Amino acid sequence: MATLYEKLGGEKAIAAVVNEFYDRMIKDEQVSHYFRYTDMDKLRKHQISYFMSYALGGPHKYEGATLRESHKGMNITHEHYEIAIKHLNGALRKYNVPLEDRVKVEAFLRSVKPHIINK
Numbered sequence: 001m002a003t004l005y006e007k008l009g010g011e012k013a014i015a016a017v018v019n020e021f022y023d024r025m026i027k028d029e030q031v032s033h034y035f036r037y038t039d040m041d042k043l044r045k046h047q048i049s050y051f052m053s054y055a056l057g058g059p060h061k062y063e064g065a066t067l068r069e070s071h072k073g074m075n076i077t078h079e080h081y082e083i084a085i086k087h088l089n090g091a092l093r094k095y096n097v098p099l100e101d102r103v104k105v106e107a108f109l110r111s112v113k114p115h116i117i118n119k
């Protein structure tokens with residue numbers, strides 16, 4: 001069975017979705033402040049490899065910090081996490097990812113939520 005990584009179209013397609021996701025996040029005044037001091041190029045690259053290896057079953061091995069460590073001190077709220085889910089879903093829709101696959105990505109986002117919020 002194809003992994004979600006393969007189904008979505010591999011590295012290029014995932015990079016496009018991740019970039020679209022961050023474009024939406026930094027344009028949204030409710031969450032853009034989190035990224036004020038962030039090196040976005042670096043974050044985009046790490047996120048792409050993270051999504052490929054963990055979220056979607058791709059070949060790249062992510063070797064960065066754990067999600068808990070990466071988001072320590074940010075105090076990301078439940079509401080802001082929901083906004084991130086909305087924007088990722090919007091990015092997936094823009095690239096015509098079908099509902100059944102969007103549901104899987106959303107399930108992954110919800111599974112890691114306890115590692116990220118209120119840290």
Ligand code: HEM
Nearest residue numbers: 031034035037038039042043046050064070080081084109
């Ligand atoms: C499934 C959800 C998420 C995943 C998988 C994720 C993943 C990551 C990873 C892997 C990093 C580390 C990147 C690096 O070391 O360069 C990171 C950093 C970061 N994340 Fe997330 N993240 C998620 C949700 C969020 C949300 C909801 C926010 C804010 C609303 C957020 C804000 C940030 C920021 C600002 C950084 C950069 C910190 C810095 O400047 O070093 N993340 N994220």
